[in-house]
Amino acid sequence: MMNLIEAVKAAGVVGTGGAGFPTHVKLSAKVECFIVNAAECEPLIETDKYLCRTFPERVVEAACAISEHLGAERTVIALKGKYKPEIAALEKAIAEKNARVELFQLRTFYPAGDEQTLVQQVTGRCIPERGLPSDVGCVVDNVGTVLHVLDALEGKSVTDKYLSVVGEVKEPVVLHVPVGTPLRECVQAAGPNLTDYGLIVGGPMMGRPLTDEQAIDAAVVTKTTGNLIVLPKDHYLFRKAQLTMETIRHQTKSACIQCRMCTDLCPRFLIGHQMRPNLMMRNLWREKTIQDNDEYLATFGDAANCCSCGVCEMFACPMGLSPRKVNDYLKGELRKRGIQVPRNMEPATRTFVDVRKTPTDRLIARLGLSEYAGRHARTCLEVIPDEVFIPFQQHxxxxxxxxxxxxxxxxxxxxxAEAAEGISANIHASVSGTVINITPTGMTVRRRKE
Ligand code: SF4
Ligand code: SF4
Incomplete structure (x- = not known):
């Protein structure tokens, strides 16, 4: 078998569950515990469940291969306890392979699949502020990523993606598509109920909202696309996403009652990080008046610890305010001012961590998505477009x-396209055909029809 790091690097494997961190960099460590993240963090997404149900033997084989490479004593596949068919499939695969792999069953809460929360749940350890799982002896990879690692070991590069399409479609489906497939074709394959729709690329909490027609036309599946939500353009989630910082400032000044719910339910606060969004909201009115960087750091430095999970603004706040967006803004201002925020390297979980979890069903109701919940993807469709646009930056x-x-x-x-020096990743043709256009951001390949 090829050297794992070389194979993964050559194949262009990046994290499928987040921002696309190149996997060969992540796996260049020795750790005690390797965790496969199959928690399907956000509501409505179906992809990880599909992969666990459909490829349980490969998931287990990949987990073992990566664990061996990392020198990990403990190999864990973490998924929600309510995923009964997936648990049964994985248990069978583990037994058949006599593999030393544990299944860790999570409660149904958001954000169960957040790396920091997941590591805390599985190991009881708290990752330092803005740190990595490797800081506490762990590596976490999404289930889609570990399957790509196994493909890489077999000499196959990342060319295809599984993604679910949910929301205003005839029924939720999983699609198997070449990287670079237009999102419009994915929605079309799923059978949209609307002609004029908006999209969320990813989950409803942290996904990228798209309502502009041209932006939707131009958007394609990348190595990190795992889900599409089709929604009416006037849906609450789009209206919330369109609020300007100016409006948010006015709303905060006039309506924040300092109830502290945003802090009390904040997943980062719960694992002991310095993160009290209610204090950011309390002080926002004077943000523009603070010239001195030390004062800015003392007042708003904690915003750097926000992971933008959205619990505060989409679930906790009784006044419908936007602490997450305020923190995102403050993070940008901290960067612009060149302020380095010190890190607490030894945070301790707060004693109430397990009683303040955000229940997913209540969250779905708050997000205005109840009508789409409880419908699951039963089929997987292959979509092969005539042309793909393959971006050079998918990581x-x-x-x-x-x-x-x-x-x-x-x-x-x-x-x-080959990886640049430093952090980068190789990109491969996702279909056989002819290169018909190259722009600064990507390459269009027209498929050769057999
Ligand atoms: S939950 Fe809302 S109202 Fe309460 S402190 Fe936070 S931002 Fe203010
Ligand atoms: S988005 Fe809100 S709840 Fe999430 S980490 Fe940031 S402050 Fe905490």
């Missing part, structure tokens, strides 16, 4: 550099 770090010219014939799985 954190530097974009990959194209190595093919317009007119070149490419084969599925062939390298089309």
């Amino acid at each position: 954190i770090g530097k974009p990959a550099r194209p190595v093919k010219a317009v007119g070149a014939a490419v084969f599925k799985g062939e390298l089309i």
Whole structure:
């Protein structure tokens, strides 16, 4: 078997569950515990469950291979206890392979799949503020990522994605598509109930809302796309996303009652980090008047510890305010001012961590998504578009550099853009065909029809 790091790097594997951190960098560590994240953190998403149900043997095999590489004593697949068919499938695969893999059953809360929360739940350890699981002897990879790692060990690069399409569609489906497939084609394959719709790329809490027609037309599936939610354009989630900082400032000044609910339910506060969003909200009115960086740090430095999970603004706040957006704004201002925020390297979980979890069913109701809940994807459809647009940056770090010219014939799985120096990832052709256009951001390949 190929060297794991080399294989993963060559195949262009990046984290499928988040911002696309190159996996070969993450796996260059020795740790005690390897956790496969199959928690399907956000409401409505179906992809991780589908992968666990459909490829349980490969998930277990991948988990064992990665664990061995990391020198981990403990290998854990973490998923929600309510995922009964998936648990049964994984238990069978573990027994058949006689694998030393534990299943860790999480309660149904948000954000169960957040890396920091997950590590705390599985190991009882708290990751330092703005730290990594490896700081406490762990590596966490999403279930889709570990399957890509196994593919990489078998010489296959990342060319395809599984993603679910939910919301205003005939029924939720899982799609298997080449990277670069237009999102419009994904929605079309799922059978939309609306002609004029908006999309959330990802989950309803942290996903990217798209309502502009041109933006939707231009958007494609990348290595990190795991879900699409089709919704009416006037849905609450879009209206909430469109609030300007100016409006948020006015709302905060006039309506924050300092009830502290945003702090009491904040997942970062619960694992002992310095994160009290109610204090950011209390002081926002004078933010523009603070010139001195030390005072700015003392007043707003904690915003750097916010993970933008959205519990505060989408669930906790009884006044419908937006502490997450305020923190996002403050994080930007801290960066602009060049303020370094010190880190607490030894946070301790608060004693009430397990009684202040945000229940997913209540969250779904607050998000205005109840009518779409409880419908699950039973089928997986293959979608193969005539053309794909493959972005050079589908990962954190530097974009990959194209190595093919317009007119070149490419084969599925062939390298089309190579990783830049430093943090970056290789990009491969997701279909066989001809390169018909190259822009600064990506390459269009027209599929060769067999
Ligand atoms: S929950 Fe809302 S009203 Fe209460 S302190 Fe936080 S922002 Fe203010
Ligand atoms: S978005 Fe809100 S709840 Fe989430 S970490 Fe930030 S302050 Fe805490």
